[in-house]
Amino acid sequence: MSVLLDVQAVGKAFPTPDGSSLRVLDSISFGVGEGEFVCVVGPSGCGKTTLLQIIGGLLPPTDGRIVIEGKAITSPQKQMVVVFQQYTKSLLPWRTVEGNVGFALENLPLDAGERARRVSKNLEAVGLIGFERYHPYQISGGMQQRVAIARALAREPQIMLMDEPFSSVDAMTRQGLQDLLLSLWREFGKTIVFVTHDIDEAIYLSSSIVLLRGRPSHAVERFSNELPYPREKLATREDPRFVGYRRHLSEQIGSAPAGG
Amino acid sequence: MGRTARLRLGGFAVLVVLLLLWEGASRAALVNQIFVPPVTKIGSELWRLLLNGEILRHLGASAVRFGLGYIIAVLLGLGTGLLMGYFRAGYLLLEPLIEALRPLPPPAIIPMAILFLGIENQMKIFVIAFACFFPVVVNTIQGVAGVDRVLLDTARTFGLTTREILWKIVLPSASPNIVAGMRIALAIALILTVISELVASNDGVGFMILDMERAFRIPEMYAYIFTLMVVGYLLNRLFVVFESRTLSWYFGQSRRAQE
Numbered sequence: 001m002s003v004l005l006d007v008q009a010v011g012k013a014f015p016t017p018d019g020s021s022l023r024v025l026d027s028i029s030f031g032v033g034e035g036e037f038v039c040v041v042g043p044s045g046c047g048k049t050t051l052l053q054i055i056g057g058l059l060p061p062t063d064g065r066i067v068i069e070g071k072a073i074t075s076p077q078k079q080m081v082v083v084f085q086q087y088t089k090s091l092l093p094w095r096t097v098e099g100n101v102g103f104a105l106e107n108l109p110l111d112a113g114e115r116a117r118r119v120s121k122n123l124e125a126v127g128l129i130g131f132e133r134y135h136p137y138q139i140s141g142g143m144q145q146r147v148a149i150a151r152a153l154a155r156e157p158q159i160m161l162m163d164e165p166f167s168s169v170d171a172m173t174r175q176g177l178q179d180l181l182l183s184l185w186r187e188f189g190k191t192i193v194f195v196t197h198d199i200d201e202a203i204y205l206s207s208s209i210v211l212l213r214g215r216p217s218h219a220v221e222r223f224s225n226e227l228p229y230p231r232e233k234l235a236t237r238e239d240p241r242f243v244g245y246r247r248h249l250s251e252q253i254g255s256a257p258a259g260g
Numbered sequence: 261m262g263r264t265a266r267l268r269l270g271g272f273a274v275l276v277v278l279l280l281l282w283e284g285a286s287r288a289a290l291v292n293q294i295f296v297p298p299v300t301k302i303g304s305e306l307w308r309l310l311l312n313g314e315i316l317r318h319l320g321a322s323a324v325r326f327g328l329g330y331i332i333a334v335l336l337g338l339g340t341g342l343l344m345g346y347f348r349a350g351y352l353l354l355e356p357l358i359e360a361l362r363p364l365p366p367p368a369i370i371p372m373a374i375l376f377l378g379i380e381n382q383m384k385i386f387v388i389a390f391a392c393f394f395p396v397v398v399n400t401i402q403g404v405a406g407v408d409r410v411l412l413d414t415a416r417t418f419g420l421t422t423r424e425i426l427w428k429i430v431l432p433s434a435s436p437n438i439v440a441g442m443r444i445a446l447a448i449a450l451i452l453t454v455i456s457e458l459v460a461s462n463d464g465v466g467f468m469i470l471d472m473e474r475a476f477r478i479p480e481m482y483a484y485i486f487t488l489m490v491v492g493y494l495l496n497r498l499f500v501v502f503e504s505r506t507l508s509w510y511f512g513q514s515r516r517a518q519e
Contacts, residue, residue, distance in 0.1 A: 053413070076419055080417075090413075092411070094432045107420060135512060137512055
């Protein structure tokens, strides 16, 4: 499998109010192959969101670089889209559901027919047919996040970067969204980098896991997730391998040295 | 009939009773009839001036000044506000100027405006635009500053250019504040239209109020004051319609948030 996205020795430090600087990420390196579903797991506050923003070209790294298909990037790229954690804030509240999905296509060289086709195709993919004319405030949180996913898919990116996209919805909705995302991933064959602090979620979704730990965070390990697809909400979680990964990751994260 | 409907009707009744008291007091000569003519007399003057086109002619003259001044102020205020709210350099460069001019009561610039622009429409439009500019600018800056970080990142991840971000994200996102500024400016525009016409004019509703008073045609003076009242009321109603159309998403969202 060829490496599509390469995170090379990425580090990030932020200035602090007292004039010094706080290092949150240190020398993080990992590669993501075409079609992989990589989950980056780490404790809350370990800089996962920062890392994803750097990968997405939204934030410059202090050290290191992001390389896509052999080319170092410094700004958001056409073949890559970020799905944000705060769906309520990332949808355009003045636009309807279909207007929000169409938003992703307005600066692509597509004719009106192709645009409309992509909007309805992706709304159908996330199960939102019939809600085209609703505004975000008129639908539930889970549906709003599905709009955000449809919007990202409509752009037909090679890579989707997802920042804890399901952490603000209730548990039942989350399960549904996870299954939806898995089926979309298998159907459309995207490469996904998915950041989460939820170990179960990471194991359930990923084909490969990167574990971040420490202060500043660094990638302590990367391993393939051998659980077979398609995954199923009960059977997969009862698989001994699932239980094993879970124990391992919990121990790894739990044994992180206390912050400082 | 529900309580609200009854009270609303009561509110109209208060107005009607006061007008009747006015009428009665004037007819019974409890007040000086020359200074306070009966409402019916004012009404018949109003009707006569409507029929002979006098009111419309002066309303037209005022509307041109009001409209142009207001539109210029909104466009300039919006542009400047976006520039100052979105670009740090724009803010730092223009903020002292805006803050220096803003505390000035706008009528204070009328004499200077007459000096440079004469007493015709140019001067009045300038004064109206000057006065209306500030509430639009200040509210626009506030609205732009409140645009959510996540929304801007969303725009960037979809590769929008700065111009597209301003047009498609910042402007609509700031629109509740912008519209609030436009509403304040609307009232100010009416005030400055009248003041500028009182100071120097030979037509317009403001001018006629003063002119009729000087000519001692008191019922006509009241007729023009009533005209302004109605115009102010209608403008406000019109603005409410505009507001609810442009901001329906925003009102829907706020209602939902309160539930």
